[in-house]
Amino acid sequence: MDSAAAVVGATDANLAKVVELKGVPRAGAHLEAARMLTDELIRLEAALPRLCAGAPPELGAAAEHLLVAGGKRIRAMLTLLSARAAGGSGGIALAAAAELAHAATLLHDDVIDEGDVRRGRPTSRRIWNNGVSVLSGDFLLTRALDLACGAGVPGALEELIAVLRELVAGEALQLSLRGSSNATEAEYRRVCEGKTASLFRWAARSGCRAGGGSSRMADAMGEYGWHVGIAFQLSDDALDFDADADQFGKDLLQDLREGNMTLPVLRTLDAFPEIRQELSQALAEDRPLTSDVAARIAAKVRESGAVQQVRAEAAAEAEAGIAALSTIPDNAFRQTLVEVAMGLAARVR
Numbered sequence: 627m628d629s630a631a632a633v634v635g636a637t638d639a640n641l642a643k644v645v646e647l648k649g650v651p652r653a654g655a656h657l658e659a660a661r662m663l664t665d666e667l668i669r670l671e672a673a674l675p676r677l678c679a680g681a682p683p684e685l686g687a688a689a690e691h692l693l694v695a696g697g698k699r700i701r702a703m704l705t706l707l708s709a710r711a712a713g714g715s716g717g718i719a720l721a722a723a724a725e726l727a728h729a730a731t732l733l734h735d736d737v738i739d740e741g742d743v744r745r746g747r748p749t750s751r752r753i754w755n756n757g758v759s760v761l762s763g764d765f766l767l768t769r770a771l772d773l774a775c776g777a778g779v780p781g782a783l784e785e786l787i788a789v790l791r792e793l794v795a796g797e798a799l800q801l802s803l804r805g806s807s808n809a810t811e812a813e814y815r816r817v818c819e820g821k822t823a824s825l826f827r828w829a830a831r832s833g834c835r836a837g838g839g840s841s842r843m844a845d846a847m848g849e850y851g852w853h854v855g856i857a858f859q860l861s862d863d864a865l866d867f868d869a870d871a872d873q874f875g876k877d878l879l880q881d882l883r884e885g886n887m888t889l890p891v892l893r894t895l896d897a898f899p900e901i902r903q904e905l906s907q908a909l910a911e912d913r914p915l916t917s918d919v920a921a922r923i924a925a926k927v928r929e930s931g932a933v934q935q936v937r938a939e940a941a942a943e944a945e946a947g948i949a950a951l952s953t954i955p956d957n958a959f960r961q962t963l964v965e966v967a968m969g970l971a972a973r974v975r
Contacts, residue, residue: 663962666706667699670721677722677773681765688750688762692729695745700858701728701825703966705833708847711951711959714837720782723773724829726766727786731793731821733763738801739884774832782832789828796820805885807895807906814889818859819852826855846953850963853947857971860940863888864933865973867924879924883915889939891923893932901926937971944971 674693678686702721709717735741736749737756743749751759767790774783800817803809830851834844866881867890881888887895895902901923908919915923927933944967954960 662710663703663706666718666721667703669718670699670702670706670725673718673722674725677726677769678765681762684754684758685762685765688754688758689729689733689766691747691750691753692733692744693725695747697725697745699725700966700970701725701829704826704829704851704854704963705836707959707963707966708830708833708839708851709837711954711957711963712834712837712839712843712847713955713957714839717833717836719773719777720779720832720836721829723770723777723782723786724825724832726770726773727790727793727825730763730766730770731797733759733766734797738797739880739886741880777832777836779832779836781835785828785831789824792820792824794820796822796824800886803887805909807887807902807909809887809892811889811892814887814892815856818856822859823852823855826851826858830854843954846950849950850947850967853943853950854967854970857940857943857947857967860889860936860943861971861973863890864936864940866890867927867933879920882923883917883920885909885915889936890927890932893935894923894927894930897930897932898926940971941968944968 675690678690678693680686681689701724705717705721705724709715732744733750736744736751737759741749742752749759750762771783771786774786796817796819799813799820803813803817827848828851831844831848834847839847863881866879866888882891895905904919905915905923908915947967948964951960951963954963
């Protein structure tokens with residue numbers, strides 16, 4: 627397929643001088659593993675803008691605006707590392723598919739959430755409009771499916787389609803809970819599983835299969851990806867309250883202002899009923915929280931210790947993911963997957 631060929635053929639080593647590869651493990655990882663991963667991510671970076679070709683001009687520009695802004699490429703990294711850990715190589719087309727599917731959800735999320743900043747830049751919806759942002763996300767989803775179809779990896783396309791259903795279900799549940807201070811931790815968990823863990827699991831499973839891994843290995847990688855996805859989301863929600871705004875790359879307290887109840891907020895509401903009452907009254911006005919109300923509630927979240935609890939739970943999820951790797955051959959790439967899991971749970975931006 628032409629899109630898959632574009633990924634595999636992107637080998638311009640000169641991009642190493644200008645592409646910043648965020649999230650690549652440095653300390654502790656075997657140098658050969660880090661070097662191979664870096665080379666593959668450089669090829670991926672070169673391919674992503676080219677995959678916007680063929681879209682109507684505004685849609686392609688809006689999609690490329692997000693893609694070239696960078697990002698940690700975590701899902702792509704898991705795909706590539708899983709292929710190597712399984713004893714093979716390749717997986718770049720599937721890594722690109724994971725990244726495009728993720729980017730599509732961001733373009734859609736920014737419309738739903740009325741987000742203004744993403745990866746430190748104005749969102750596509752701000753530069754163009756909501757309709758362009760939605761349609762550019764739809765275009766990226768078709769590209770992701772193209773790549774999964776053309777990769778020649780058994781089950782990759784079918785499982786990606788199933789993941790897209792899970793993503794939609796997670797988004798729909800989150801939307802239905804918006805503005806409700808009575809959301810439960812179980813509902814929060816289902817949102818995390820649908821919106822985040824499902825794609826992490828697919829990235830790790832499909833990468834393992836691309837690398838020639840057995841069904842048993844693919845299942846283990848999928849379990850790893852699932853737990854690491856939950857850890858990533860937990861740490862992301864903690865960052866909303868303790869990150870440096872200049873480094874975070876998106877608006878802090880966005881979820882709180884929009885009435886999305888993340889785990890740090892839910893824990894705080896259980897501990898302080900008066901905060902639940904204040905939040906309920908503010909949300910009853912059916913509009914985003916004012917900055918003053920959001921700041922007061924955020925201060926209580928920080929004071930309550932909920933952020934530290936959530937970070938501890940992120941670490942526990944990362945450990946569960948690491949434990950799932952016990953059936954994977956002990957090599958440099960498995961060790962790098964261990965370091966990625968620990969790093970994502972403890973991240974500060």
